[in-house]
Amino acid sequence: SDTMSVDNSEPVMHDPAMVFHSWSAQAALAPLELVSAQGVHVQDAAGRDYLDFSSMLVNVNIGHQHPRVIQAIKGQADALATVGPAFGSRVRGEAARLILERAPGGFGKVFFTNGGADANENAIRMARLTTGRDKVLSTYRSYHGNTGAAIVATGDWRRMPNEFARGHAHFFGPYAYRSEFWSDSPEQESERALQHLRRIIEAEGPATIAAVLLETIPGTAGILPPPPGYLAGVRELTHQHGIVMILDEVMAGFGRTGAWLALDNYGVVPDLITFAKGVNSGYVPVGGVMISEPIAKAFDERVFPGGLTYSGHPLAMGSIVGALTAMADEGIVENAARIGTEVLGPGLAALAEESALIGEVRGLGVFWAMELVADKETRAPLPADRMARIKSGLIGAGMLPFVQDNRIHVVPPCVITDDEARAGLAIYREVLAANA
Numbered sequence: 001s002d003t004m005s006v007d008n009s010e011p012v013m014h015d016p017a018m019v020f021h022s023w024s025a026q027a028a029l030a031p032l033e034l035v036s037a038q039g040v041h042v043q044d045a046a047g048r049d050y051l052d053f054s055s056m057l058v059n060v061n062i063g064h065q066h067p068r069v070i071q072a073i074k075g076q077a078d079a080l081a082t083v084g085p086a087f088g089s090r091v092r093g094e095a096a097r098l099i100l101e102r103a104p105g106g107f108g109k110v111f112f113t114n115g116g117a118d119a120n121e122n123a124i125r126m127a128r129l130t131t132g133r134d135k136v137l138s139t140y141r142s143y144h145g146n147t148g149a150a151i152v153a154t155g156d157w158r159r160m161p162n163e164f165a166r167g168h169a170h171f172f173g174p175y176a177y178r179s180e181f182w183s184d185s186p187e188q189e190s191e192r193a194l195q196h197l198r199r200i201i202e203a204e205g206p207a208t209i210a211a212v213l214l215e216t217i218p219g220t221a222g223i224l225p226p227p228p229g230y231l232a233g234v235r236e237l238t239h240q241h242g243i244v245m246i247l248d249e250v251m252a253g254f255g256r257t258g259a260w261l262a263l264d265n266y267g268v269v270p271d272l273i274t275f276a277k278g279v280n281s282g283y284v285p286v287g288g289v290m291i292s293e294p295i296a297k298a299f300d301e302r303v304f305p306g307g308l309t310y311s312g313h314p315l316a317m318g319s320i321v322g323a324l325t326a327m328a329d330e331g332i333v334e335n336a337a338r339i340g341t342e343v344l345g346p347g348l349a350a351l352a353e354e355s356a357l358i359g360e361v362r363g364l365g366v367f368w369a370m371e372l373v374a375d376k377e378t379r380a381p382l383p384a385d386r387m388a389r390i391k392s393g394l395i396g397a398g399m400l401p402f403v404q405d406n407r408i409h410v411v412p413p414c415v416i417t418d419d420e421a422r423a424g425l426a427i428y429r430e431v432l433a434a435n436a
């Protein structure tokens with residue numbers, strides 16, 4: 001077919017010679033050139049096929065080249081390809097309606113952004129403006145995006161060369177496998193992590209804190225589902241002190257966990273929800289903030305001092321409408337839940353039993369992490385050189401893996417079939433055995 005063919009008349013790849021890449025020293029880059037894809041499969045310029053167990057950057061929830069998303073973008077391009085943010089737009093209203101349908105009760109409006117970072121940026125702005133307070137608390141084990149406040153709210157190393165925004169403080173969230181709190185059960189981890197946050201709030205001064213910003217399930221930091229009671233406890237603390245609770249659903253939202261939003265798994269209702277990635281599976285860049293009614297109302301008479309040329313861009317809005325209706329019609333979120341319970345969960349647990357390298361497996365839906373260790377007793381992380389060998393082994397065996405620190409994140413599209421999930425598990429098994 002057309003999409004499978006490689007154009008050999010144009011042998012020069014100007015990327016990476018002329019493209020400046022994210023998060024990289026530029027000199028030695030040799031990215032795999034991707035030319036086509038369908039569903040869970042991706043093809044490179046040499047004609048090799050890969051199982052995409054990364055969903056690119058954990059965002060292609062609906063799978064590659066879903067015809068209804070592509071059709072929605074084409075249809076909108078034909079009708080009206082661009083609209084300024086100050087004008088009304090039917091497709092924008094429809095996208096907002098479909099998003100709010102998936103929000104908990106009490107959410108009334110959506111502010112659209114270009115991606116996840118500026119979604120968090122604007123949620124922080126709303127929290128600061130409505131509370132009149134300044135500080136934002138977030139966890140060390142987090143990633144919230146690569147712009148002014150979002151990168152400083154981020155807890156991992158990427159914050160440190162970028163600490164130019166003020167008013168941020170960090171704390172430790174729960175992580176039972178590598179507890180900061182000397183706990184030996186999920187319940188104790190939850191209780192002690194909440195006590196730690198309570199003390200941080202007291203020590204920073206509750207009246208100075210605008211927001212607590214949390215990923216519902218920290219993603220890049222290791223796919224860390226919160227232990228029982230943790231999110232409810234954070235909700236209680238933030239209510240108690242008049243602090244805005246922001247849940248970052250950029251990676252965990254829109255099907256990834258087998259629920260529409262990750263927060264549905266925990267019954268917690270924050271004040272603001274940020275989203276991007278899975279809302280349209282990244283076919284056009286987009287993100288946004290779901291705004292609870294009291295915060296939305298605060299800007300009824302008062303000007304919201306923020307905006308973007310492409311807020312609610314019609315091609316992005318068309319892709320959201322296409323993606324969310326197709327996900328509902330085709331039971332794609334239910335498929336993610338089922339694959340997690342029936343195939344990936346048991347398959348990864350069996351793999352952890354047989355492999356000396358897997359210290360822990362955790363997750364739900366199509367959102368899992370395997371934590372690789374040099375020693376199951378000491379839990380010492382598997383060193384970087386061995387992780388690099390495993391990563392090349394997986395690519396060589398026909399998988400696009402997601403490898404982060406000493407972990408493999410098992411994050412295929414939500415549309416994955418049982419057979420594709422089993423094929424991925426077989427590749428992990430073979431490559432881990434070869435590298436044990």
Ligand code: PLP
Binds near residue numbers: 146
């Ligand atoms: N928040 C979370 C939880 C993320 O995982 C990411 C991206 O990986 C972001 C925010 C930033 O989103 P974007 O890269 O679209 O700005």
